[in-house]
Amino acid sequence: MQSKVTTLEVARCICAADEFGRKMGLHITMGDDFEAYVGITSRLPGKSPTYPSFRSDCSDLPPGKAFWIVGRDREGRVAHVQALRLDHLSNTDLAEHLGSLRAWFADPNLKVGPGSSSRCDAPTARSITGLVAYHGDIWLREDFRGRGLSTFIGHIAFGLAWANWAPDFIYVLVAGWHIEKGVVDRYGYLHCEPHGSVLHLPAHGIDDDDWLIWLTRDELLKTLLHHCGRQIPGMGFALVFKSLQSYMGAKNGRHKIEFQLG
Structure with a gap:
């Protein structure tokens, strides 16, 4: 399916998701400076701390390998965050990657702290290899919940992940209540298995038993293209497409992209 989908089509889907977010009062920016990102997320009331996977003092997050998305309300206050990173797992698999920390x-060996452990008991994780995108640190401010933004969160992430990396798989790790309440279904994910990440990091205050949720590359594209289906005004689309080209072509330095539509 990938060969039949152009970057232009995916950019149009990103525009559609961004337009929906704007109508709901969210103005989206993206960037790759994770020191700045943690500076934002650490000040958000009610949000759990950003995990080491998206902290530049713990993980290697160079431009081109990871990016974050921040949504602000009409007054400029942060109302939404999420982040994505790409891991090259051609010589291993997701179960080993998670289990090895x-x-x-x-x-x-340098950062985990005493008493730390990790394992992945989700059977399919052994088959998740190649270019694998991790989607995490998802937070939406309470006054924006219940307004249909879960689908927006998933589709803006799916579109940008494909535009940047075209990963073989994309996955997220979530607590059981996300499954029970159907949150991951609204994001657009199709598959789930329990005990995807049994993680104990006492030094970081983490004690999790999360579900593994994932899509294949073809499923990601089908989900994205099925839901976008909205024409975007030419000028706004051109600006977003130019921003995508700039982001995908950048190899050095840090930068932020603002989506401006309409």
Whole structure:
């Protein structure tokens, strides 16, 4: 399916998601400076701390390998965050990657702290290899919940992940209540297995038993293209497409992109 989908089509889907977010009062920016990102997320009331996987003092997050998304309300206050990173797992698999703690630390021997452990008991994780995108640190301010933004959160992430990396898989790790309440269904994910990440990091205050949720590359595209289906005014689309080209072509330095539509 990938060969039949152009970057232009995916950019149009990103525009559609961004337009929906704006109508709901969210103005989206993205960037790759994770020191700045943690500076934002650490000040958000009610949000759990950003995990080491998206902290530049724990993980290797160079431009081109990871990016964050921040949504602000009409007054400029942060109302939404999420982040994505790409891992090259051609010579290993997701179960080993999670179990080794390399999903959270560039060098687990230096950063994990005493009493730390990790394992992945989700059977399909052994088959998740190649270019694998991790989607996490998702937070939406309470006054924006219940307004249909879960689908927006998933689709803006799916579109940008494909535009940047075209990963073989994209996955997220979530607590059981996300399954019970159907949150991951609204994001657009199709598959789930329990005990995807049984993670104990006492030094970081983490004690999790999360579900593994994922999509294949073809499923990501089908989900994205099925839901976008909205024409975007030409000028706004051109600006977003130019921003995508700039982001995908950048190899050095840090930068932020603002989506401006309409």
